[in-house]
Amino acid sequence: MNSDDIDLAYKIRHALNENLDNLPASTTERLAAARAQALARKKAEAPARRDERRGGFDVRALFAMPMLGRLAVVAPLVAMVAGLVGVYQAEHEQHVGELAELDAAVMSDELPLTAYTDSGFKAYLVQQEQQPKRAQ
Template sequence: MNTTLSTTSAATEAQFGRRVAARLSAGTQDLPHEIGERLRAARMQALARRKVVRVLQTAPAVVPNGGAAAFGGGWWTRIGSVIPLIALVAGLIVITTLQEDNRTDELAEVDAALLTDDLPPAAYTDPGFAQFLKTEATAQR
């Protein structure tokens, strides 16, 4: 199986190389003699430096169907894939709940401060009044 893939790959590479060489050689008649000679010398250098590729044949790996092999796949992989997703969703739910609780506590403190203070009605419409109450509540702690 590996030999067939390697042979097919090598044949495809060789065919591609022949096509590229034919394309490059097609326009060389229109070039000046000096440029053509430089290209010929560059081709010779490239051919001298090319790598010889050896195809290694490997035997298929045999994994025993036992306890140690079960960790490499099967239901352990599925559990390992699902656990981080569950942890992420649980963490997002906890963060959202905590933020909602904090926001509710802040609003409750502002409402309690508004209801227990004696202020003129115009003070309730002031945009900076809620910020003032928050800073006062923080300073009293």
Template sequence: MNTATTTAQIDQAADRFARRVTARLTAGNDELPYDISERLRAARVQALAKRKLAAPVRQERTAPAVVHNGRTAALGWGGEGGNWWRALVSAVPLTALLVGLVVVNISQDEYGANEVAEVDAALLTDDLPPSAYADPGFVQYLKTANRPAATP
């Protein structure tokens, strides 16, 4: 459905409603005193003057539209030209995501380096020589030494 057609239909519905309200108000106008009916008439004239001034200022805005391309669909802006502000604002979440990924990567690298440094420091400050850790029998000894002893 075309946006201009929709706007025209909305305007027509608003005009029909305004005519019904005006007819109701006019029907009860005959029973009012003269001074009140004159004030109402002046208020109507002022309202019409304001409406006539406000009508040309009205701008046409298009709503986002779904753009079909084969079996896919994407949100578009209904033929509206490119807007640099919208592009800038839409880039903010992507920038935040990239900054977050960089921060996580840096912290993980630092954590991994600290962990390796602790293991190296423990190996170098231990009583055993580093060559003992490379011995296959030592690995077997560690596996059996960590197993709980059987109770008789």
């Protein structure tokens, strides 16, 4: 079957589906009988055609592929997962490094650690930010 035959079949199917309720009962019975005959004549080993226009992915087709074809499908997925894991690890290490720098700054500061938890300390910092800087 060439592409023109397939297009014609889709157009006929679409027209029949649109007017299915308007068809007489005798016509629908004849169409059902013709479909049953066509299915009976269909070769048993020929796989049913999939509607290519709808898209989608047939998992059974993946297992019917040769090994090289499977690798062509699976390799990009594995690479994508590995890339995502690498990005996650890099972001995590960067976050841990930033926390370590903050901890080192707090520990090396002259203020006692309890000063950071004091509610008055936050008010003091806000007040210091609002005052204009003096020229030194």
